[in-house]
Amino acid sequence: MRVTGWRDKREFVEFPYRLYRHDSFWVPPLRIQQRRMFDTHRHPFYREAEMERFLAVRQGRTVGRIAAILDHRYIRHRQEQAGWFGFLETVDDVETAAALVSAASDWLVRRGIRLMRGPMNPSTNYECAMLVEGFDSPPYVMMPYNPPYYPRLMEGLGLRKAKDLYAYHTTATEINVAQAERVAEYASARGVRVRPVRLKEIKAEIERFFQVYNSAWNNNWGFVPMSRAEMEYLAEEIKPVLDPNLALLAEVGEKVAGCALALPDINQALRHARGRLFPLGLFKILYHRRRIRRMRVVILGVLEEFRAAGVAAALYAALFRHGLRAGYREGEFSWILEDNVMMNRSLEALGARRYKTYRIYEWKG
Structure with missing residues (x-):
């Protein structure tokens, strides 16, 4: 059934909290943030995108949800007639999963789209992909999580792999800081300078991030440029957890050459709030935030003209220095x-190990 009134909208948000209530690895997102994500009138993503949400209901009880998404910015930028499915949650039942996927694909086909990929929540600039390996630990901040039966359901319905995404893990004792520092010295000798963002110039700094992000990732599979409004919106979202020493810009002379952003793994605190700020959730988050010892490197990109200058290593070295000094022990x-060979090899050389795999699936009508 299509989501229409406020009861349906509330049910779409609430269903995962029931589905995962006995899953110790799932981290309940804040409900207020979920509602903002689905606000098609206010969230800047929807200025150039459409979304339709569906619920699967059996005997009066919700058993699944899905969204069909048409990102016009992606279609224009990549010159590919593709749409997405996203925000998928379902019980372990092939008929339910089939009904959900059919609802999303039918909605796209009616709009002339016969290539569907996902999960995109709602694009590659946000949470995306489905966990297919590494179900033995909770997700880091802004990364998805799902039960192990999800890939089986997708493949049983005939969806095929479009692309795999890797996550690497390391600890303070495993990371090869010396290796990063050696390359960083090489970069420094060639004029590369890394600095934290200047909070007093935050609008200008966001603009610098914006320019690097949309340029450095432009040729990546599935990438769609983020609008300036989206970048500003996300900056506001992460501001409460931002450590300025982990938001870095690399410069060569007067030019911005690259950027990096790592976030404290606020999931370690969020899991205690159970999705609510009030009446006690906020206090629990603030209390447990002091104990966070994990961080996630969310963004690290270098403009193409500077990629041979050791900029990436300089950014990594600065993140390692600041992170260790701040007390983070895991990252x-x-x-x-999967096919970014240079980055995958670089992380392995730095002592990181691949420990989770996420998959974007594809359906062709």
């Missing part, structure tokens, strides 16, 4: 495309 690098 995740995610996500990296």
